[in-house]
Amino acid sequence: MNWIVYICFFGSFLAFGLGTLGLFRFPDSYTRMHAVGMGDTLGVGLLALGLFLLCPSWTLRIKLMVILFLFWILNPTMTHLIAKAGLIHGVRPAKVTKLRKG
Amino acid sequence: MRIRSLVLFALLLAFWLIISAEADLQHILVGTLVAFISVWFWQDLGSRLPSMASVPNLIRLGHCLVLLIGYIFQANIAVAKTLLFSKPPAKPIFMVLEPNLTSNWGRVLLANCITITPGTVTVDVDPETGRFIVHALNEKTGLDLLYWRLIDKIKKLEIKLERGEEHAVVTDGTDDPGSNRVAAGHYRSDSH
Numbered sequence: 364m365n366w367i368v369y370i371c372f373f374g375s376f377l378a379f380g381l382g383t384l385g386l387f388r389f390p391d392s393y394t395r396m397h398a399v400g401m402g403d404t405l406g407v408g409l410l411a412l413g414l415f416l417l418c419p420s421w422t423l424r425i426k427l428m429v430i431l432f433l434f435w436i437l438n439p440t441m442t443h444l445i446a447k448a449g450l451i452h453g454v455r456p457a458k459v460t461k462l463r464k465g
Numbered sequence: 466m467r468i469r470s471l472v473l474f475a476l477l478l479a480f481w482l483i484i485s486a487e488a489d490l491q492h493i494l495v496g497t498l499v500a501f502i503s504v505w506f507w508q509d510l511g512s513r514l515p516s517m518a519s520v521p522n523l524i525r526l527g528h529c530l531v532l533l534i535g536y537i538f539q540a541n542i543a544v545a546k547t548l549l550f551s552k553p554p555a556k557p558i559f560m561v562l563e564p565n566l567t568s569n570w571g572r573v574l575l576a577n578c579i580t581i582t583p584g585t586v587t588v589d590v591d592p593e594t595g596r597f598i599v600h601a602l603n604e605k606t607g608l609d610l611l612y613w614r615l616i617d618k619i620k621k622l623e624i625k626l627e628r629g630e631e632h633a634v635v636t637d638g639t640d641d642p643g644s645n646r647v648a649a650g651h652y653r654s655d656s657h
Contacts, residue, residue, distance in 0.1 A: 400583035405541040439580035446588045463560035
């Protein structure tokens, strides 16, 4: 059981690490949001799975799942709001950004 | 409407009791009071919520969420590959997606699904036309979104719920998979 927990935590660490790397490698705010999304989805999901397996009681496990569910609802909402605010207030995308037409 | 408020009240109270992990008199009283005030304060929201879903529709919604977890996993791997091996690391696109969803909850659900999947972010949703402005990390990710299975699943769920409400369903080819078209020229070019 402990090995599964270690794998989950390591996967979570990788997802957060790659997300942080994306903050430096990606060219603009919009693309950086995709990188951070890795930590927010897979990173948090694997962390919650690892903690779920470690939890001593079902009360804590249910609580953990509720928190994860709320996190996965709130996180995309906030991402959407930041992206929309950026577009409205004129945050320019990187020059390589294309517009898909037709 | 009254049943819906009761269900919302019960959900909020259950959420409070789960998070507080105590069921003594003090916690139950505080939870009841706060849940009641929340339901009363947000009663205007009731008309915007979907009708009470039946058990088969809840199962369909659960199936959508299971599919979504799979897509999130695949998308994370795709974004990691782009990040590590692509040169330049991103060739992003803005695109306009027309999923032909008519209900508010369907649009919110799809917008959240698109945003929670790394590689695509819903930037804006036009409430009148139902068009989504989506930012994708690269062109392939954006094109894959046009034929995303989840869009058709949400459309079918929406149609079933609308039939349950006995409203006339006026859809324009919404059952046709891959009918999500990219509209040209609707992106706000002033932000570029």
